[in-house]
Amino acid sequence: MTTYRAFEVTAAGQFALVERELTDPTPGQVRLRVQACGVCHTDTLAVNGLLRDPSTPIVPGHEIVGVIDAVGAGVTAWRPGDRVGVGFLNGHCGDCDSCRRGDFVNCAAQPLTGTTVDGGYAEVAYARASGLVRIPDRLAAIDAAPLLCAGLTMYHALQGLDARPGALVAVQGIGGLGHLGVQYARELGYRVVAIARGTEKARLATELGAETYLDSTNEDVGAALQKLGGAAAIVATAASGASMSALVPGLAPRGRLVVVGAGFDPISVQPADLIFGTRAIAGSLTGSSIENEDNLHFSVRRGVRSRNEVRPFAEAPEAYAHMLTGRARFRVVLDVAA
Amino acid sequence: MTTYRAFEVTAAGQFALVERELTDPTPGQVRLRVQACGVCHTDTLAVNGLLRDPSTPIVPGHEIVGVIDAVGAGVTAWRPGDRVGVGFLNGHCGDCDSCRRGDFVNCAAQPLTGTTVDGGYAEVAYARASGLVRIPDRLAAIDAAPLLCAGLTMYHALQGLDARPGALVAVQGIGGLGHLGVQYARELGYRVVAIARGTEKARLATELGAETYLDSTNEDVGAALQKLGGAAAIVATAASGASMSALVPGLAPRGRLVVVGAGFDPISVQPADLIFGTRAIAGSLTGSSIENEDNLHFSVRRGVRSRNEVRPFAEAPEAYAHMLTGRARFRVVLDVAA
Amino acid sequence: MTTYRAFEVTAAGQFALVERELTDPTPGQVRLRVQACGVCHTDTLAVNGLLRDPSTPIVPGHEIVGVIDAVGAGVTAWRPGDRVGVGFLNGHCGDCDSCRRGDFVNCAAQPLTGTTVDGGYAEVAYARASGLVRIPDRLAAIDAAPLLCAGLTMYHALQGLDARPGALVAVQGIGGLGHLGVQYARELGYRVVAIARGTEKARLATELGAETYLDSTNEDVGAALQKLGGAAAIVATAASGASMSALVPGLAPRGRLVVVGAGFDPISVQPADLIFGTRAIAGSLTGSSIENEDNLHFSVRRGVRSRNEVRPFAEAPEAYAHMLTGRARFRVVLDVAA
Amino acid sequence: MTTYRAFEVTAAGQFALVERELTDPTPGQVRLRVQACGVCHTDTLAVNGLLRDPSTPIVPGHEIVGVIDAVGAGVTAWRPGDRVGVGFLNGHCGDCDSCRRGDFVNCAAQPLTGTTVDGGYAEVAYARASGLVRIPDRLAAIDAAPLLCAGLTMYHALQGLDARPGALVAVQGIGGLGHLGVQYARELGYRVVAIARGTEKARLATELGAETYLDSTNEDVGAALQKLGGAAAIVATAASGASMSALVPGLAPRGRLVVVGAGFDPISVQPADLIFGTRAIAGSLTGSSIENEDNLHFSVRRGVRSRNEVRPFAEAPEAYAHMLTGRARFRVVLDVAA
Ligand SMILES: [Zn+2]
Ligand SMILES: [Zn+2]
Ligand SMILES: [Zn+2]
Ligand SMILES: [Zn+2]
Ligand SMILES: [Zn+2]
Ligand SMILES: [Zn+2]
Ligand SMILES: [Zn+2]
Ligand SMILES: [Zn+2]
Known part of the structure; x- marks a missing residue:
């Protein structure tokens, strides 16, 4: 194999299936044969050309599972077959101030997969x-993929809470992230409250572990949470600042x-609502990356699973469009190995 | 003495000097002879009748120093002469959930001095x-008073930071709180940046310990802070959400x-500005109350002092009006003992 | 009813069943009709006269469930029937430095139930x-009692850990506390390792939720934990400093x-074993008390249960002796209501 | 220059001045011209051959200041002249679990300068x-050197405390670390208590900023600290577990x-002394390494300085011997540039 197929975004909203030459990984890099790639709402940054020169084609996709087939110079901790x-x-630099403080998420020189560098809507x-x-053996590629971004995002937000066991924690939005x-x-x-629009997701939320479901179209969510004692934390997943x-x-x-x-409209809050109650x-x-490994192990061990709609690689543009409708249940994943 | 003088707010913005009967403290309460009382911007809540029935007279003032002259039933830790x-x-209840969690600041049943209960624009x-x-012996009443609210507010906000030694910390607003x-x-x-409007306060800020002064009317404060490396924390004292x-x-x-x-206009923030950089x-x-004792000892030991304009008790309304102008340098204190 | 029966310790190791006059609760106190009382290893402090003048009789027992039948002056948050x-x-003072810092566990003036003041081997x-x-309605007195000390001790120790989800946490000793x-x-x-002496408790530990069981008589526990990746925390329940x-x-x-x-022999540790690895x-x-309520709700919600041997009130001395043998499975509880 | 001089330890306690060939730095490494190197008590690990095969010569010294004159492959953040x-x-690996968690101090594959790899008793x-x-320009090499280990050790221990401003913090041992x-x-x-043996260091401790000096040969330090309110933290620098x-x-x-x-005798503690008071x-x-930069900037800004005895490079063995006597005031530094 000296070439591979990839879906490039060539203009805002436009995909093209192209054949690319296989290149060697650069120093510090690895090359993967992609097995599966999740479709995430953040892919819109790439597809809409929001983050870089829209005239340069980019391959979206940042929930990639694959097998290493080549490693670049200086890579000693990973090898082909992993x-x-x-x-x-896409990997922290190790040299910037944030990296030197161990805060890799805030690395000042980190490529963003499928956004500032090519991602996983591709065979390589x-x-x-x-x-x-590292992916645990017992976790299938399709199952792992959505945990790498959607799963990690929620795991990380929740594990960082400084709330007591049994504290009331709400999740706003019962979609790809929230479920x-x-x-x-x-x-x-935690004692879990699910918040979403409408009643449609009430039963599912209960199945997933919520004790209480709040329909934000039908009641004052703030008041309802206070009636339950007040939330120690609310993790807000909606793409709407106003709703937050x-x-x-x-x-x-x-x-x-x-x-x-990350909605595009601002969150607005009265200073007094933060001061009285010392809220944040x-x-x-x-x-x-190691938190992602923690996340995968935790998910396997505790039975946390993403509910996925699987599409073949060739249908990536349609899969993306389907995700955009908000009607997917709940994550869309490309099966690239099939 | 069976009566004492007090300034009551009788209608929004209206003060009346009245003579009141001395009453016994209720169970759990103490009665004080007031020596000094600071004038704080939050007094506007009482003076403007914002927090309770404006038809009931209220005595403002919540930076009170005095000597106990009577204690109510059940008070064992304090005695006359203290x-x-x-x-x-004004004192936490001890029984609500917040109190039982040791979070006395958020007590659900705590009177607010000079706001929901009578305060210190009074002899008693x-x-x-x-x-x-408890006030340290070597701290004069006039010096102590402004530390009890303005001082504590800043001390508490700053001591709760989880920032490393030498981290860049900014204080927005160089007035009563900020100085x-x-x-x-x-x-x-910390390495301190002072932020205020105009150049007038630049020299003072340096005297007080700031390394850098930023004039927010003249430069983009966000960009200026980033040029200095970014602030680990900014303590915002301005009564303006927009400025924050x-x-x-x-x-x-x-x-x-x-x-x-606590301004009355909202703070507005883009979700992405919080997510990228994981800011809060x-x-x-x-x-x-014990943090306030910590605060007083720390202030004495390290030479932290409020710069005060002292007014006699009889001029309380004028002192309040002067504070409102924003031209006081920097706290106004009533000398009630004089 | 004007009297009640109680088991007093009259000399080291000696119990006497006595009839006592009912007295009114003092200010700040409540009086309970006892329904159940757990028997805890810490009762040895009272029974062996270790903490106070052994010549004064004391009633042991500090896992008490009952119904309030009288409240003292100043008690407003509780009422008869609760x-x-x-x-x-036995209740914090509210006035000492620890209490004023919200650290009620370290109150400098707190009676210890059944140890420095009379406890629950009694009808009142x-x-x-x-x-x-406050005891949740759906929790029986017998089930609640052992959670009030043994349960809370473990809940508190574990909830205070700063360990990531899925971290390896070991519990040493699979007895009343450890189970x-x-x-x-x-x-x-957490991913749980149980450590105990012998193989007898291996199966039980697995049933209770341990992934791994280590027999400390048969292997080097330190090395075995390192093979599993090292423990983020070990909660040590054995009454032996050396074993820790x-x-x-x-x-x-x-x-x-x-x-x-709390064994009576010291824990001994090499400075280098703390420094290298920055261990504590x-x-x-x-x-x-409110953590105890958290604990009860958490236990009910998540199905955490003490395995108890129930004895009638009249057999308190025998129940205590049985607990001391270490062969109880796993907590001994006096049914005082029966 | 194609060779450089170095002091090797050739057998326990034996130094030899040797001429070595200059070699190129390996990938990821840099080579320095040494300007100054501090002499630290931990050098005994190398000099006494405690950590590796004593038959292999090793160059001690791990408080090195120098100028880069060559960088290895893959080094992009540093350049000659820095x-x-x-x-x-000596530098973390970036790949082990600790590194991936940002805990570089506990890197599983980190060489120890002057201990497991050659150090700074050398020209290169x-x-x-x-x-x-990175060394701030305004900090002389001789002044910087002792801050790199002794200074950082104390800075790191103290900045990690979770103690309130003005809390009582004790430093045990007023030597190289303690001063x-x-x-x-x-x-x-913090409010600082200095603890040392004898009265000799009392005046110095006060000069350095201690409020209280305790002579551990003359009083019960535990009781004396309790009389001051109890220490929020004690940083223990003595090479004696028993004294701790x-x-x-x-x-x-x-x-x-x-x-x-790090003394060689154990610290011994009663479980009850940890449980009651919830101490650690x-x-x-x-x-x-970035904390070390924080440390240097903080030291420069706040006037924290090591008191040094400076010796020429050629007298390294004598300098080491002098340090060992415990009579140095307070750090010994080799001037290698002279
Ligand atoms: Zn970086
Ligand atoms: Zn994503
Ligand atoms: Zn309260
Ligand atoms: Zn105020
Ligand atoms: Zn107390
Ligand atoms: Zn107990
Ligand atoms: Zn490492
Ligand atoms: Zn050292």
């Missing part, structure tokens, strides 16, 4: 060794709104 | 024993905007 | 209101040995 | 790029004994 994953962060992908995630968040929160010992503003009054004293969904609003961004 | 202070929080004041602050904040931040080992929104981009990765100034916005509210 | 528990800490008991624990610890650790999301010394080498970097079992040894002591 | 330091940790030294510390510890503790806002055991009773509730001095004993080991 089964690995790559998430949104590249990643920095520092971004690699995982409810499971993680439950397995971490409404959540702050639902926080218990010392409560924290954790923002993982905090962003949370995916996690490091 | 020199004590009372801040904004009352407080719950749980709200009392204390710069001193505390310096004494806690502009500070978020100045935070370093993991940085935190600590809100202590957090409210901070004064501190507990 | 079903409550009392653990080892007294406690400070600040020490009371609860394994369950809590599992429900908090051997655990330190099993800690992962940043690992922590949490000491809850920390004591943990029961928890506050 | 003025850098190297401490005890080598280090991994990940271990390098720096007192200064750091003071600059971090005696400190535990001096800790306040929640207090922590931080062990940085924790090891602390130097710090990461």
Whole structure:
């Protein structure tokens, strides 16, 4: 094999299936044969050309599972045949201030998979060794893929809470992120409230481990949370800042709104709503590569699973479009190995 | 003495000097002879009748230093003759969930001195024993008073930071709160940036311990902070949510905007500005009574001092009006003992 | 009813069943009709007269469940008919430095139930209101009792860990404390190792949620833990300092040995074993009254249960003797209501 | 220059001055012209051949300041001419679990400068790029050297405390480590107690910033600390586990004994002394390379300085012997550039 197929975004919203030459990994990099790649809402950054010169083609996809088939110079911890994953962060540099403080997520020189560098809507992908995630044997590629970004995002946001066992934790949005968040929160010992629009997802939320379901179209979520004692934390996954503003009054004293969904409209909050009750609003961004391994092991051990719709590689553009509708149940994954 | 004089707010913005009957402290309460009382911007809540029925007269003032002259039933830890202070929080209940978790600041049943109960624009004041602050002998009443609210607010906000020694910490607003904040931040080992409007306060900020002064009317504060490496924390004292929104981009990765100034307009923030950089916005509210003692000892030991304009008790309304102008340098204190 | 029966310790190891006059609760206190009382190894402090003048009779027992039948002056948060528990800490004072810092467990003036004040081997008991624990309706008195000390001790030790989800956490000793610890650790999301002497408890440990069982008589526990990756924490329940010394080498970097079992021989550790690996040894002591409520709710919700041997009140001395043998499976509880 | 001079340890306690061939740095490494090197008590590990085959010569010294004159393959963040330091940790691997968690101090594959790899008793030294510390321009090599190990050790131990401003912090041992510890503790806002043997160092301790001096040969240090309110932390620098055991009773509730001095006899502690008071004993080991930069900047800014006895390079063996006597005031530094 000297070439591979990939879906490039050639203009905003336009995909092209192309044949690319296989190249050697650069120093510090590895090359993967892709087995599966999840389709994530953040792919819109690439597909809409928001983050870089839209005239340069880019391959989206940052929930990649594959097998290493070549390693670049200086890579000693990984070897061909290793089964690995790559998430949104393509590998930290090790040299910047954030890296030297061990804060790899905030590396100042980290490529973003499928966004600033080519990703996994392809038969072959590249990643920095520092971004690699070892995949447990017993976890299938299709099952692992969505955990690498959606799963990690929720795992990381929830495991960083400083809340007591049994504390009330709410997950806003029961979609690709939230349906995982409810499971993680439950397995971490919290009492879980699911918040979504409409009643359609109430039963599912209960199945996933929520004790309470709140329909945000039908009640004042802040007041409802206070009636339950106030939330120690709310992890907000909706792509809407405005919807998050409404959540702050639902926080218990010392409560924290954790923002993982990146809408384009702002969150707006009254200073007094933060001061009285000493509440906080905090962003949370995916996690490091070893946290991703922690996440996979935790998920396997505790039965946290993504519910996926699987599509063949050739249908990547359609899979992306389907994800965009918001009607997927709940993650869309490309089966590249098939 | 069977009566005492007090300034009551009788209607929004209206003061009346009245003569009141001395009453016994209720169970759990003490009665104080007031020596000094600071004038704080939060007094506007009482004077403007914002927090309770404006038809009921209220005595403002929550930076009270005095001497106990009577204790109510069940008070065993304090006795007449003790020199004590009372801040904004009049004493926690001990029974609510927050109290049982040791989070006295968020007590669900705590009177607010000079706001929901009578305060210190008076010769006599009352407080719950749980709200009392022992005043070090070597600290004069006039010097102690502004530390009980303004000082504690800044001390508490800064001591709660999880920032490394020498980290860049900014204080926004160099007024009553901020001029204390710069001193505390310096004494806690931080590298201090002062942010204010205009150039007038630049020299003072340096005297107080700031390394850098930023004039927010003249430069992009977010960009200027990033040029200095990014702020680990910004303690925002301005009574303006909008002015705080502009500070978020100045935070370093993991940085935190600590809100202590309660403006009436909202803070507005883009979700992505919190997620990328994993930043937070957090409210901070004064501190507990023993933290206030910590604060006084720390202030004495490290030479942190409020710069005060002292007015006689009889001029309380004028003192309040002067504070409101924003031209006081920097705290206004009523000398009630004189 | 004007009298009640109680078992007093009259000399080291000597019990006497006595008839006592019912007295009114003092200010701040409540009086309970006891329904059940657990028998705990710490009762030895009272029974052996270790903590106070052995010539004064004392009633042991600090895992008390009962119904309030009288409240003292100043008690407003509780009323007759409330079903409550009392653990080892009889109620904090609210006035000492520790209390004012919210650290009620370390209150400098807190009676110890059944140790420095009379406890629950009796039909009636007294406690400070600040020490009371509300019992969930669906939790039977017999089931609740052992959770009030043994359960809380383990819950508190484990919930205070700063370990990631899925971290390796070991529980040393699978007796009254440890059989609860394994369950809590599992429900908090940890990967659990049980350590005990012999093979007898291996199967039980697995049933309770341990992934791995280590027989400390048969293998080097430190080495075995390192083979599993090193323990993020080991909660040590054995009444033997020497047995704990051997655990330190099993800690992962940043690992922590949490000491809850109070043997009389010292723990001995090489400075280098703490420095290299930056490990710690920390004591943990029961928890506050509201943590006990958290603990009960968590236990009910997650199915954490003590395995109890129930004895009638009249057999308290025999029940105590049975506990001392170490052969009880696993907690002994007096049914006082029967 | 194609050769350089170095002092090798050829047998336990035996130094030989040798001429070595200059070699190129290996990938990931840099080569330094040494300007100064501190003499540290930990050098005994190398000089006494405790850590590796004593038949292989080793160059001691791990407080190295120099100028890079060559960089190995893959080193991009540093270049010839950079003025850098190297401490005890020679550079982390980046690949092990600890490194991937950002815990570089506990890297499983980190050479120890002057101990497992050659150090700075030489004109030329080598280090991994990940271990390098940028030296501020205004800090002389002689002044910087002792801060790289002794300084960092104390800075790191103290900055990691979770103690409130003005908390009582004790430093045990007022020698090379302790005389720096007192200064750091003071600059971090603590109330400092110095503990040493005899009265000789009392005046110096006060000069350095201690409020109180305790002579451990003359009083019960635990009781004396309790009389001062109990220590929130004690940083123990003595090379004696037994001397540390005696400190535990001096800790306040929640207090922590931080062990940085590595004696060969064990610390011994009663379980009850940890449980009652919820106290901890924790090891602390130097710090990461960027923390060392933080440390240098903090030291320059706040005036923390090591008091040094400077010796010419040629007298390294005598300098080492002098350090061993314990009579040096307070750090011994080799001037290699002279
Ligand atoms: Zn980086
Ligand atoms: Zn994604
Ligand atoms: Zn309360
Ligand atoms: Zn105020
Ligand atoms: Zn107390
Ligand atoms: Zn017990
Ligand atoms: Zn490493
Ligand atoms: Zn050293």
